[in-house]
Amino acid sequence: MSEQPSAADEIMDGVYRALRAHGYADVTMQDIADECSKSKSLLHYHYDTKEDLLVAFLDYVITDSEARIRAHADDPPAERLAGFVGWFVFEADAVDREAFHIALLELRTQGPFNERIREQLVRSDRLLRGTVADILESGIEAGTFREVDVEETAALVVATLDGARTRQITLIGGTDEGSADSESGGEGDAPADGLPEPTYTRRVAEAALRRIVEPILAEGVALPSLEAGIDSMTRDDDAE
Amino acid sequence: MSEQPSAADEIMDGVYRALRAHGYADVTMQDIADECSKSKSLLHYHYDTKEDLLVAFLDYVITDSEARIRAHADDPPAERLAGFVGWFVFEADAVDREAFHIALLELRTQGPFNERIREQLVRSDRLLRGTVADILESGIEAGTFREVDVEETAALVVATLDGARTRQITLIGGTDEGSADSESGGEGDAPADGLPEPTYTRRVAEAALRRIVEPILAEGVALPSLEAGIDSMTRDDDAE
DNA sequence: GCTCATTGACTGACCGGTCAGTCAGCAACC
DNA sequence: GGTTGCTGACTGACCGGTCAGTCAATGAGC
Numbered sequence: 001m002s003e004q005p006s007a008a009d010e011i012m013d014g015v016y017r018a019l020r021a022h023g024y025a026d027v028t029m030q031d032i033a034d035e036c037s038k039s040k041s042l043l044h045y046h047y048d049t050k051e052d053l054l055v056a057f058l059d060y061v062i063t064d065s066e067a068r069i070r071a072h073a074d075d076p077p078a079e080r081l082a083g084f085v086g087w088f089v090f091e092a093d094a095v096d097r098e099a100f101h102i103a104l105l106e107l108r109t110q111g112p113f114n115e116r117i118r119e120q121l122v123r124s125d126r127l128l129r130g131t132v133a134d135i136l137e138s139g140i141e142a143g144t145f146r147e148v149d150v151e152e153t154a155a156l157v158v159a160t161l162d163g164a165r166t167r168q169i170t171l172i173g174g175t176d177e178g179s180a181d182s183e184s185g186g187e188g189d190a191p192a193d194g195l196p197e198p199t200y201t202r203r204v205a206e207a208a209l210r211r212i213v214e215p216i217l218a219e220g221v222a223l224p225s226l227e228a229g230i231d232s233m234t235r236d237d238d239a240e
Numbered sequence: 241m242s243e244q245p246s247a248a249d250e251i252m253d254g255v256y257r258a259l260r261a262h263g264y265a266d267v268t269m270q271d272i273a274d275e276c277s278k279s280k281s282l283l284h285y286h287y288d289t290k291e292d293l294l295v296a297f298l299d300y301v302i303t304d305s306e307a308r309i310r311a312h313a314d315d316p317p318a319e320r321l322a323g324f325v326g327w328f329v330f331e332a333d334a335v336d337r338e339a340f341h342i343a344l345l346e347l348r349t350q351g352p353f354n355e356r357i358r359e360q361l362v363r364s365d366r367l368l369r370g371t372v373a374d375i376l377e378s379g380i381e382a383g384t385f386r387e388v389d390v391e392e393t394a395a396l397v398v399a400t401l402d403g404a405r406t407r408q409i410t411l412i413g414g415t416d417e418g419s420a421d422s423e424s425g426g427e428g429d430a431p432a433d434g435l436p437e438p439t440y441t442r443r444v445a446e447a448a449l450r451r452i453v454e455p456i457l458a459e460g461v462a463l464p465s466l467e468a469g470i471d472s473m474t475r476d477d478d479a480e
Numbered sequence: 481g482c483t484c485a486t487t488g489a490c491t492g493a494c495c496g497g498t499c500a501g502t503c504a505g506c507a508a509c510c
Numbered sequence: 511g512g513t514t515g516c517t518g519a520c521t522g523a524c525c526g527g528t529c530a531g532t533c534a535a536t537g538a539g540c
Contacts (some may be wrong), residue, residue: 007515007516022351023349023350023353024349025265025346025349025350026353027497028498028499028500029501030499030500030502038517039501039517039518040500040501040517041479041501041502041516041517041519042515042516042517044500044501044502045514045515045516045517046515048501049500049501050499050501060510077495099352102349102352104264105304105345105348105349106344106346106349108410109263109264109342109345109346109349109410110249110263110265111410111411111412112263112338112339112342112410112412113263113266113407118410118411118412121410121411122411123533125407125411152443152447153447153451154317155404155440155443155444155447156400156444156447156448156451158400158403158407159400159403159404159407159444160396160399160400160403161399161403162403162406162407162460163398163399163400163401163402163403163404163406164395164399164403166348166403166406166517167365167398167399167402169352170348170349170351170352170358170361171351171358171361171362171365172351172352172358180534200395203392203395204395204396207392207395207396208391208396209395211396211452211455212451212452215451215455218296247489247490268524268525268526269525269526269527270526278490278491279490279491279492280491280492280525280527281490281491281492281527281528281529282489282490282491284526284527284528285488285489285490285491286489286529289526290525290526290527290529291514361528
């Protein structure tokens with residue numbers, strides 16, 4: 001925390017900022033160089049190709065997630081699950097985080113065309129589903145959860161949260177409204193009170209907790225709070 | 241069906257094939273031109289810019305989905321919902337469909353950077369969530385479903401299916417295995433029997449049906465079959 | 481029924497800009 | 511003096527878009 005950051009770290013930070021600012025599709029080596037106040041040539045000095053650099057960045061990001069998840073491995077299962085769910089909530093002011101996740105989603109779409117990216121995606125997928133499965137298993141053992149199909153539940157939860165995130169970040173703003181073509185029966189529409197309308201990811205996360213997690217809780221176990229989950233995972237430090 | 245297709249149709253078909261073959265990020269005007277055996281100049285004759293062409297294509301695709309959904313508007317609610325869920329199932333041999341949806345996902349990631357694309361995405365989002373909300377409303381009215389929060393349920397269902405699709409198409413192949421890092425307790429692992437391992441989207445669709453839809457069915461209503469749902473939406477014609 | 485003008489569909493060649501990657505060289509440290 | 515870290519100038523490929531022009535069909539004038 002005291003000595004100056006290594007060149008590698010500075011470059012990774014440059015990639016991070018450049019991706020946020022331009023998205024993956026539009027980002028150039030020059031953008032990245034500018035963002036970390038280095039020359040484009042330097043990037044090529046450390047990484048032969050743009051692909052090398054981006055794969056390294058993906059690796060860097062996923063490794064960070066692994067650490068972040070590991071840090072909570074000993075939390076009690078119910079809270080840990082709420083933390084996981086809350087991790088996917090994007091609040092209305094999380095503009096940078098949204099921009100970054102757009103770039104990540106762009107990267108994901110390159111999976112089918114790029115073996116090395118795909119490897120990282122598989123790793124990330126394993127991490128996410130594996131983490132939920134792990135939480136569920138230890139929760140079942142501890143008597144927190146009923147005996148459900150662990151893999152199936154993990155897949156269901158992760159898919160739901162991922163889908164909600166995709167919707168929120170690609171449609172920007174996130175909130176807009178609730179009704180589609182149907183006028184609906186008046187619930188959750190009016191933000192007439194003081195509180196701001198919850199974001200899309202938050203609404204889905206809440207629904208997932210009540211509709212997917214709640215039913216698998218063992219007798220007498222209380223539904224963990226999403227709110228607590230959100231800041232349990234956010235607390236530590238910033239760079240997602 | 242008898243007269244030759246219009247130039248516009250041929251071009252849309254060219255875009256469709258070119259996107260499947262190259263993805264959105266890599267597709268060039270030349271690729272599209274080649275794919276419909278026309279010259280690149282012709283594309284610019286009909287559409288001023290590449291962006292114009294792709295926005296027109298998105299519009300074309302969504303309009304098609306609207307029609308497809310409308311065609312089932314009078315099916316009974318439970319079957320209609322199963323049809324919707326089944327619509328998101330990608331079987332193992334649906335390579336072309338997967339490739340196309342990768343391109344669509346790439347297009348979606350451009351929403352934040354492109355107003356006109358975003359408009360189409362909003363339209364598509366409304367269509368999907370609105371359709372489920374509509375199904376739920378008419379189902380509640382008909383006594384098929386309990387009185388649930390329609391918007392919330394629609395968002396939950398759509399997010400889940402979308403997330404499952406994203407995972408399957410970006411990770412290619414789709415099936416691989418079930419276990420992550422935990423070795424798991426032996427279920428759904430061995431395809432020792434004759435049947436092929438179900439795809440990821442299929443597993444999640446089944447789970448969504450059992451874990452999200454089943455609990456909202458009114459007393460005595462049977463869970464509709466996913467299988468029937470899948471081919472109710474697929475039957476009609478081919479071009480998704 | 482023939483000619484000629486006009487138009488819409490379409491093409492090939494070309495231009496300008498962009499961007500990943502290269503290379504020769506420079507400074508600093510051992 | 512060699513190695514490491516780093517830079518600016520440069521290059522080659524690619525791609526969106528333009529433009530001058532071809533060709534077939536249509537229709538008016540005689």
